[in-house]
Amino acid sequence: MALKPWEEKAKSARDYRDSTLSKVEPPFPPLPDPLPLSSQDLPKQYLTAREYELTQNYDAVELLQMLRTKQVTSEELTKAFLRRAALAQYALNCVTELMWDEAIERAKYLDSLPEPVGPLHGLPISVKEHHSMFGEKTTNHASYVAWIGTPGATNPVNDYLYDAGCVYYARTTGPQTLMALECDNNIYGKTVNPWNRNLTSGGSSGGEGALVGFKGSVLGLGGDIGGSVRAPASNNGVYGFKPTTKRIPGKGMKHVAAGKESIHGTIGPLAQSRETINLFMKTILDNEPWRHDAGLTVKPWTPETITAPLKVAIEWHDGVVKPHPPVIRALQMVADACKAAGMDVVDWEPYKHDKAWDIVSGLYFPDGGEAILAPIKESGEPIMPLTKFIVEQPNVKNRTMHEYWDLCVERDTYRDEYAAHWSSMAESGKEVDVIICPTTPGAAPLHDTATYWPYTSQWNLLDYPAAVFPVTFVDPDKDKKDENYVPMNDQDKYNYDLYDPQKWVGAPVSLTIVGRRQMDEKVMAALELVEKAMGRK
């Protein structure tokens, strides 16, 4: 049967992707069919020992040290990550373009220089397709069929990292509209989770999540307006950071509603370690990006040292949907570790998180979703279920200008109320420094079920910095379902009914640490203390 025009177009993007994959040298023998539930054992089987060692064992900070001391060349390292990224594509379907020739050429060039060009000299970095690429390489479809082959804009973040010496080698998938916490689109289909292919890698930076979770990347760039860095980081058991908006330049991403400022998004990193996040933030802010992107906050990356005992509040649930048992267990593990380390650990009382969802969902689409659906209509590609789900949220309406402004007032009022709520907890003693909370209401969701955004979108609405860190893995023996659980409401019932520990075998469980707005450095400093309390470095 002849392909429809949109299908032809989608196929052209896949063909292009495959042509870039065909460069891989040496090519891989066929992968197992069917693929195993977890992809985590594939690299050892399909990579050379040296490739495996280089990609498996180090974070970006360690690799940079090895590059500086010539324990590895950028070329060798880049080829290793190119090969592992190709393997990730075969196993997980997370890559839109493998930059084989360009990356190796770049790596060789960097190796030829007598001195490092910058702090990331020789380090391979992956980037979400939505973000465009470096310099003039901007062709970008943002997961819309209609936009395949269209030029995008230069992305200052990518250019800063390039100037700092990185090597771009892979671009990665996102979901249709990019407004989804999963990663499925009509061009490439589903990206799956490297720990359990029945689970989603998350979204919208789901390609990055899968690739970093597969250790096909030590530093990947995603974007977050509702959870799009944090959900994939969490689902794939890696670190992720959503800074306060207006710290990191936001240009270069293709938007249907540029100019809408009701809820801002931000670029954020997914990484193998906490210190990679700090390195990323410092590298970007050392460029004084506010001198180019006039809306940014004028503030260098200013690491903090916390001396007084940390006061941590645990958000056990958001008052609407209770997380699955593995998440509760992870919260308990971290709370216990913090207490044992002498921290003051209290319970966080969520403040009207249900109302927050009404506000933020309305503000995502004040035109009722018209702009975000337009490229779908343009190409004729089908509207996917999670797209339909999000634009049909009860408070998504096509508003008049004045109704839109009124909703922005509701947003500001809620933000002020939340600030007062946080301050009020200081009236009896020291103020809470950070909240530790679920990233999502469970480990990585089963495909096509990730409909509960508020655990992540809450911090977009409030514009609070939030870092994701891995804690543990689902353990069916420990994380039993409570068959007598009485749900608080329909949403809670939906979420709890999904849970079956056997379906989540091997899935990572991660948590989020949140600080007050613009306290980005404090969040990262607090995360260091929490991880040390957990016995990490």
Add this chain to the structure above:
Amino acid sequence: MALKPWEEKAKSARDYRDSTLSKVEPPFPPLPDPLPLSSQDLPKQYLTAREYELTQNYDAVELLQMLRTKQVTSEELTKAFLRRAALAQYALNCVTELMWDEAIERAKYLDSLPEPVGPLHGLPISVKEHHSMFGEKTTNHASYVAWIGTPGATNPVNDYLYDAGCVYYARTTGPQTLMALECDNNIYGKTVNPWNRNLTSGGSSGGEGALVGFKGSVLGLGGDIGGSVRAPASNNGVYGFKPTTKRIPGKGMKHVAAGKESIHGTIGPLAQSRETINLFMKTILDNEPWRHDAGLTVKPWTPETITAPLKVAIEWHDGVVKPHPPVIRALQMVADACKAAGMDVVDWEPYKHDKAWDIVSGLYFPDGGEAILAPIKESGEPIMPLTKFIVEQPNVKNRTMHEYWDLCVERDTYRDEYAAHWSSMAESGKEVDVIICPTTPGAAPLHDTATYWPYTSQWNLLDYPAAVFPVTFVDPDKDKKDENYVPMNDQDKYNYDLYDPQKWVGAPVSLTIVGRRQMDEKVMAALELVEKAMGRK
């Protein structure tokens, strides 16, 4: 003839104002009829010697020192300012309410305390009516007849200052819609300039401008979204500061389009001295207002010290309208003083200021002015000429949501271009620290002629901090009209044709010093250097 309902309502506000003025003790004998062109000699004639001395000779910083050392009580000082403010009302029509009893009661209370309650202990402060008042005293009409007698919201800035020990004693006028650079409304009529009553006191903080220019206040609070602090400060020969937005809380002001965030306004001070501005900023930011107003920048007031020679760029004109001769002379005076003090003085090249006006005027009223005109229609009060003028600007249109977002993108693009423009001037040497530019295209405008906003609105569009400082006075001998001047365009012709030095006798001439966004402290530090170069303290 019977009054129309809106006229009745307007009269009720005037009656209320007059009732508050009737408390003045002792009352004033009748003022000259007609009133003199300049009101500056009236205080010496109508106040006691002590009242005159207290109000005439000191800035807020000096008065606070006198209060602390008991050289004056708050009661004596407050009564002196109450009497001078009453005189200002009779001469200039700038007061909407004189808080005689409340202010004296407050001053007595403060005098009775063994220790100061805060850094402003005992200091009388005046506030624009639009800003509400302190605590529960919020009735506020924002110069709309329809809103007379309606409650407003508490204003955190006023409350911070109150908590710091100030005494509120006068509320002041603004123009219809508050979107005007003059001060005329259907409730009170015109506020006139204390230096020359044929000139406007400016707007929208025109009551504060007149009162501070008459020395009826050492510190008055205004607001600025298009020049509303700076034009009145400039017109009346006093200091004024428009900080970068999101430093000072913006709540408490009654808005027709709250929630619109295309162009933000900010509260700013009008004052007798530069150091009063620094005191104001520090006093507000010492409250950590970002803990309550969740959209504010988290940054204390952080005074800067500039050690390298200052690099000053002079904007002689904006490429569209050339300022009147007194302003050019003032620019030359300051440029010469800066050069003589060893500063690097260069010419500023304006970047598309005409396009900037198109963008900012469109963004003021993305609904075509519907919201701002609604309360006028509600009461039936007439639309005033400057209201009509501003909502009929060529780029003011009733836009669709998507057209509105597109214009916001134009704004952001222009902001980035201007940032690049500023940076580009650093390519050949040190970057420009500050721009010194006209505040308005002449001294205080003749009534009903202040239609050229771009000298002030430029820095609202860019959100650059800008401080106004007095420089000189119009001197018909020096500031002759160039009868051979060839205007650059129609707007320039309109402005130049207005000029006749004889009409501006006695008018102050002020300038503005501007820094890059969020460089508020640097602007104030640079102003100190410039004023010292001018031989001031």
